[in-house]
Amino acid sequence: MKPRVSPSLKIIAAVAAIFVALPLVSIIVRVPWSDLGDMLSQKSTRDALLISLQTSIIAALLSCLFAVPLAWFLARSVTKGLSVLRVICITPMVLPPVVGGIALLTAFGRQGILGQYLYDWFNVSLPFTRTAVVMAQVFVAMPFLVLAVEAAFRQSDEGLEDAARTMGASPSRVFFTIALPAARPAIIAGIALAWARSLGEFGASITFAGSFPGRTQTLPMAVYELVSVDYRLSLVLSLVLIFISVGVLAAMRDRWMAGR
Amino acid sequence: MSISLQGTIGRGEFERALNFSVADGEVLAITGLNGSGKSTIIHTIAGLVPLRNGQLQSDNITWDAPDSKQWVAPEDRTCAVVFQDLRLFPHMNVISNVAYGLRAHGVSKDEARSRSTALLARVGLLSFETRLPNELSGGERQRVALARALVIEPRVLLLDEPLSAVDVTSRAALRELLPEVLGSFVGATILVTHDLGDVEALANHSLSLN
Structure with missing residues (x-):
């Protein structure tokens, strides 16, 4: 029987797989395993890890809270x-995250379109706070949930x-008792995806x-x-x-x- | 008159002019071939599809009259439907399916449960309360759909091909059960079917769409 995949295609497939796997494996190889415990227990490491976990979990839950009704709508x-609304809502998925950060500053910064009033009237300043981290994560992660849940x-x-x-049943009862249970697997997967995206968020935040x-x-x-200051520690955090x-x-x- | 419809339903080649009324305690059978717009009549009365023109009334309340822009939402119409494809809620067990309409009408949990149990007993499904719809046979699912429609005590009962989705044995059993259930139903019943045997077994009078 002839093989289903030709040898030349196999080689290209192998190159592709190695291209993705090699950098990941390299980190694992180069991580200073013997100092791992000490490095992970450093205060700066623990702080960054805790802030990441805290903000990304809150961002994933907030994304869910807003994305599910939006997806239903x-x-x-x-x-x-x-269709215009849909395009606007999922734009952050394809937007360079740093542009997302600038956009958030323009809207919610102290001189921002909404931010100036928040500051003038309520003395609330959002940029450079932990709330801002969460907002940036919601901004980039929510579209993933909207798309997944709308499809469901x-x-x-x-x-x-x-x-x-x-x-x-009223429309809201229909939503909560019929539509929501049917979409539950997609919502759970969407939350996981949004959480992973929030955890990796860098540019906008x-x-x-x-x-x-x-x-x-x-x-x-x-x-x-840390890459330029303490390369070994940056490897450890990457591993996490x-x-x-x-x-x-x-x-x-x-x-x-x-399958398989 | 419990329910009356005078107007046009459907679009294009499925457009149909209709004029009928059904009194309390009566069963009207609407017959016709597949694709003759039978289900559309049911969906129009239930409020899932609007009338093209004319007027739909129940107990002297106008449910749908496009010309005078009168419209009552499906959830506010005092009718209940047994759909051709049943549409049991797959994630709810039998008792929750039956109690759903009562809960939606604000009936307390305990009362909804006891009234649902009573109806399940009437259709012969008393020990099936905790089963899921996909654990039931075609005939059992049909009975759940019937119980679910009757439990909210509608003024109008709409049956869309109630015997089409079941095997021969269940069909015979349901043909015995249905007249018994419909006989004690105080409101008006509209039955849509392509089977003249159903008409004979269940209806007082009939209307052909052919």
Whole structure:
């Protein structure tokens, strides 16, 4: 029997796989394993890790809170201009994150379109705070949830929602008792994806929140700053991020990796 | 008159002019071939599809009259539907499916449960409360759909091909059960079917769309 994959294609596939795997493996090889415990227990490392976990979890939950109703609206509303709204809502996915940071500054900075009033009226200044880190993460992560959940709502059976309405259910009861349970797997996968994206967020948060150790500095920011100062420590922090990413992939493997 | 419809439904070649009314305790069978717009009538009365023109009234309340822009939302119409494809909620067990409409109407959890149990007993499914729809046979699912429609005590009961989705044995059992259930139902019933045997077994009068 002839092999299904020709040798030349096999070589190209092998090059592609090595290109992705080699850098990841290199980190694992070069990590100073003997000093790992000491390095991980350093205060600056712990701070960055805690800030990353705290902000990314809050960002993932906030994204869910806002993305699910938005996805429902996009999936079921018959209002005009929905496609324009959809494009606006998912733009942060393709926007360079640093531009997202500038955009957030323009809106919520002290001289920002909304930010100036927040500062003048309530003495609230958002940039360079931990809240700003969360906002930047929500900005870049929420579109992933919106897309995943909207697709689920579109695929779910509208006939069941109609049946619920004929039984006297208000639109909000239909949403909570019929549509939401049907979309639950997509929502959970979307939260995991949004969380992973928040955890890795760098460009928008460093622009909007800055990289202040112990206050706004997340793991990716710490890695970036350490590269030129303490390369070995930056490897250790990278390893932590790799482990978390692989963990998310493993947890979601049933959903993202079909079979085998 | 419990329900009356005078107007046009559907679009293009499926457009149909209709004029009928059904009184309390009566069963009207609407017959016609597949694709003759039978289900559209059910969906129009339930409020899932608007009338093209004319007027739909129940108990002297106008549910749908496009010319005078009158419209009552599906959730506010006092009718219940047994859909052709049943549409049981797959993530809810039998008792939750049946109690759903009562809960939506603000009935307390305990009362909804006891009334649902009573109806499940009437359709012969008393021990099926905690099963999921996909654990039931076609005939059992059909009974759940029937119980779910009757439990909210509608003024109008709409049955869309109630015997089409079941095997021969269940069909015979349901043909015995349905007249019994419909006989004690106080509101108006509209039954849509392509089977003249159903008409004979269940209806007082009929209307053909062919």
